[in-house]
Amino acid sequence: MAVVAPQSSPAVQRIAFVGPSGSAMRQWRELLFADVITRGHRVLAIAPEFASVDLASLDEIGAEHALMAPESHGPKLFADWKAIGALKATLAEWAPDVVVTFGGQMMVHGALAAKGIGAGRIVAVVDGLPEHRFAGALAADEMPAWRYGQALRAAHQAVFHNRDDLALLKKLGLVPASLPTIVVPGSGVDLERNASLPLPPLDHGLVFLMIGGLDRRRGVMEYCAAAAKLRERSPTSRFLLAVTPDEGAQAIDIAELQRSPDVEFLGLAEEEGELLTEAHVFVYPGYAEGMPQPILRALAAGRPVLVADAAGCREAVDTRVNGCLVEPRNPGALADAMESFLRRPDLIPAMARASRAKAERFESVAGVRGKLLQILQLA
Structure with missing residues (x-):
């Protein structure tokens, strides 16, 4: 109405x-x-x-x-x-x-x-x-x-x-x-404060990035598990993780994230633009939010996005145009979707442009x- x-x-x-x-x-x-x-x-x-x-x-x-x-x-x-x-x-x-x-x-x-x-x-x-x-x-x-x-x-x-x-x-x-x-x-979406960012070189291994709240419903542990699965398949890839404070009832202890050997834990996210500059693909497997701002900022920066097929999140993705949707709470499916970028890194530049165009269509x-x-x- x-x-x-x-x-x-x-x-x-x-x-x-x-x-x-x-x-x-x-x-x-x-x-x-x-x-x-x-x-x-x-x-x-x-x-x-x-x-x-x-x-x-x-x-x-x-x-x-x-x-x-x-x-x-x-x-x-x-x-x-x-x-x-x-x-x-x-x-x-x-x-x-x-x-x-x-x-x-x-x-x-x-x-x-x-x-x-x-x-x-x-x-x-x-x-x-x-x-x-x-x-x-x-x-x-x-x-x-x-x-x-x-x-x-x-x-x-x-x-x-x-x-x-x-x-x-x-x-x-x-x-x-x-x-x-x-x-x-x-x-x-703030397109002025979140400018389109050039992609890092693609010839030194892919860099995945997640920025999410300290609540299990944000998909942080699924991301860590997927990174562990991919580490053996692609030892040159990097898996970055930064977090934001979260008042949710399913809080994660930062010490638990610091112990993950497969993820580069960056601590609290402050300058998200700088973090996105390092990344080729943005990952957000959360499944209990209305419209996560980290996804919108990643779109504005021109990054392919890999998100859970959940309310709100799915509105950010045109499948295989600017990213992928994965089954919520499924680290195996998330790892497979991340691996698809490893198999076809040549598609990332076009998907990056599509993400920026997608951001421009949001309010x-x-x-x-x-x-x-x-x-x-x-x-």
């Missing part, structure tokens, strides 16, 4: 964002916070934890923050309602005009808390669904399907990061017919920002 038409708004609006972590808030800072504050409005970021770098990032642009960290022991449903109660108290004290809520479990909690205080406008951002798509066991930070239905019934607008997630929730009857919905590719950061401002009734 189309974005609802903007209406007249007060001179200053108070907009609260509820999310899973301070690092997630930093992504929203880049996408939206600064623009909202520049327009004269107030922003409050609410999350269970903030690192010092997160707080510094918010302070720099004049955004406020609040910590929401209720006790989580006891039965899950009881813990969920305690979390919602804590959010209601924080929101009631700040009295927002609009509440934007995202991040799986926090999206659900935030929408229900916002409804509980009678927030004038609630925007639910569905940026990913549970790993098994409601067909298997849930992780500690995942919510059952019916809770998504509760959140969407509480919302005045819903934003999805891929079409598959919207289609599944509609199929399950969880999206109210009257709820305006929109699909955007995560934060969009830009500015386009996504404009749609979100319209949804917030600030444009």
Whole structure:
């Protein structure tokens, strides 16, 4: 459905964002916070934890923050309602005009808390669904399907990061017919900040790169296992791995990655452009996200991409044109797909150009920002 038409708004609006972590808030800072504050409005970021770098990032642009960290022991449903109660108290004290809520479990909690205080406008951002798509066991930070239905019934607008997630929730009857919905590719593609990069020489062995969060659902361990399988077949190839902080419930210990003999562990990813400069092929076998930004940045850099055939990820690939799709959670299939690049490295330059062209067809950061401002009734 189309974005609802903007209406007249007060001179200053108070907009609260509820999310899973301070690092997630930093992504929203880049996408939206600064623009909202520049327009004269107030922003409050609410999350269970903030690192010092997160707080510094918010302070720099004049955004406020609040910590929401209720006790989580006891039965899950009881813990969920305690979390919602804590959010209601924080929101009631700040009295927002609009509440934007995202991040799986926090999206659900935030929408229900916002409804509980009678927030004038609630925007639910569905940026990913549970790993098994409601067909298997849930992780500690995942919510059952019916809770998504509760959140969407509480919302005045819903934003999805891929079409598959919207289609599944509609199929399950969880999206109210009257709820305006929109699909955007995560934060969009920034073609100016992520320039097309020349490929390294192809005559010294291929370099594969993965940049992903420290959560098993991002496919990091499958990448390490695939690298081990390929090491014997192609001793000159290199397998690089850089990670980003991740608040997921299936966290990986960095020490476990440092012990992998087949992967060059680079630590925390800082300058992703520099890492992509070294690589011929970008690998991202994650299977529980809405639209992973590392994939979009790799497309913009002009790198063939090898990703899991999962919601969101599959939208980045035209098979055998700019990359490959592989079965999720299958290191053997991933290794075979990586080996296909070893057998035909001559195809990489054309696939690299196709990836950049694919990035140019995705919606830009500015386009996504404009749609979100319209949804917030600030444009």
